[in-house]
Amino acid sequence: MKKFFATALLVFLFVVGGGFAYLSLRKPNAAPPSSIVIERTPERLARGKYLFEVVNDCDGCHSERDFTRFGNPVVTRGKGFQFPAEMGLPGTVAAPNISSDVETGIGGYTDGEILRALREGIAKDGHAMFPLMPYPYYAKMSDEDAYSLVAFIRTIPPVKAKQPPVALKFPVNLMMTGVPKPLAAPVPQPDRSNKLKYGEYLTTVAACVECHTPEVRGQLVEEKRFGGGREFRLMGTRVLSANITSDTQTGLGKLSEDQWVEKFYQYKEYVEKGSKKVGPEGVTLMPWLAYAQMEEADLRAIYTYMRTVKPVVNSVETHPENPTKK
Numbered sequence: 001m002k003k004f005f006a007t008a009l010l011v012f013l014f015v016v017g018g019g020f021a022y023l024s025l026r027k028p029n030a031a032p033p034s035s036i037v038i039e040r041t042p043e044r045l046a047r048g049k050y051l052f053e054v055v056n057d058c059d060g061c062h063s064e065r066d067f068t069r070f071g072n073p074v075v076t077r078g079k080g081f082q083f084p085a086e087m088g089l090p091g092t093v094a095a096p097n098i099s100s101d102v103e104t105g106i107g108g109y110t111d112g113e114i115l116r117a118l119r120e121g122i123a124k125d126g127h128a129m130f131p132l133m134p135y136p137y138y139a140k141m142s143d144e145d146a147y148s149l150v151a152f153i154r155t156i157p158p159v160k161a162k163q164p165p166v167a168l169k170f171p172v173n174l175m176m177t178g179v180p181k182p183l184a185a186p187v188p189q190p191d192r193s194n195k196l197k198y199g200e201y202l203t204t205v206a207a208c209v210e211c212h213t214p215e216v217r218g219q220l221v222e223e224k225r226f227g228g229g230r231e232f233r234l235m236g237t238r239v240l241s242a243n244i245t246s247d248t249q250t251g252l253g254k255l256s257e258d259q260w261v262e263k264f265y266q267y268k269e270y271v272e273k274g275s276k277k278v279g280p281e282g283v284t285l286m287p288w289l290a291y292a293q294m295e296e297a298d299l300r301a302i303y304t305y306m307r308t309v310k311p312v313v314n315s316v317e318t319h320p321e322n323p324t325k326k
């Protein structure tokens with residue numbers, strides 16, 4: 001009997017140990033970076049700036065920002081940002097310095113290496129990136145838009161600031177290896193004359209669904225897509241994302257297209273003149289300052305797409321600690 005248990009234990013250890021070794025030793029599915037040299041045309045630089053600052057809000061993670069002001073305006077672009085412990089991420093997580101500083105930023109990367117990090121989730125050193133960096137969404141970005149972004153990123157002035165490497169806790173660290181995927185085929189330009197399709201494209205690459213859907217252990221709750229209620233902890237308070245589906249009672253079903261545009265453009269003044277100081281009632285992660293600069297046709301396209309998303313019944317109090325906001 002004793003022998004049986006000893007054998008069972010050995011088998012058990014072997015299987016678990018083997019599984020563990022497999023998970024820790026397996027390599028991410030990675031293709032070598034392309035040797036492309038991206039020409040920095042004025043069109044690409046303009047498009048890249050728009051995507052970086054507005055649609056993709058790369059500043060939202062990769063720049064130092066002033067969280068005491070509404071919409072968290074940028075202080076130093078590209079410097080990187082270490083997420084505070086209160087956000088509850090599974091380990092030490094910093095968005096790296098992506099300025100063109102060679103030593104602490106990505107000035108020493110090739111265009112192909114930046115491109116691969118952006119859409120395929122493989123860093124220059126080959127590690128599988130934590131998908132808080134929304135590369136699974138950026139994988140849907142057209143080649144031309146991705147080239148524009150890379151062209152623009154390279155113009156971010158160097159900032160000397162070392163960010164700590166991402167160090168995720170077990171078992172999340174082992175799970176990362178399975179996330180990156182090389183792109184299977186070139187991604188064509190979206191058809192901008194098709195309002196619905198273009199709206200879907202913008203909504204996807206902006207990763208709205210990521211913030212606007214609750215998650216359980218890193219997975220979005222599929223039946224609540226865009227239904228809001230994802231909780232963020234910052235500045236000593238809590239903010240929950242809003243239900244942006246077209247449910248008439250708990251979502252934005254009663255909002256006309258013009259009112260939708262107005263919702264974003266109400267913050268234009270803050271973009272131009274600087275935003276006001278806010279207390280906990282105004283703390284948010286919604287990129288209002290970025291989106292207030294979005295082209296009107298793009299906001300309208302996103303509205304059109306959002307009208308086709310399944311309505312979700314989910315009543316959300318966005319500032320539960322300060323429910324008097326509305």
Ligand code: HEC
Pocket residue numbers: 051052056057058059060061062093094095096097098105106114117118123124128129130131132133134149153166
């Ligand atoms: C929600 C936060 C978030 C957003 C938004 C975001 N990133 Fe990141 N990014 C990260 C994190 C975190 C990492 C590090 C991931 C890792 O190494 O595990 C990263 C890594 C990178 C890297 C690799 C840097 C290096 O040192 O290897 C590049 C390049 C990059 N991001 C560019 C961008 C660009 C361009 C955008 C906008 C289109 C963007 N990121 C948007 C969080 C973000």
Ligand code: HEC
Pocket residue numbers: 060202203206207208209211212232239240241242243244263283284285286287302318
């Ligand atoms: C980084 C997280 C984040 C991203 C990305 C994000 N949102 Fe939000 N959004 C929030 C949070 C949190 C709120 C609730 C607090 C507030 O209103 O500021 C919100 C609120 C909103 C509201 C206001 C709803 C209301 O009831 O007034 C709209 C509209 C909205 N988001 C649309 C979008 C769209 C469209 C996108 C993508 C283009 C997007 N959001 C991307 C976090 C995010």
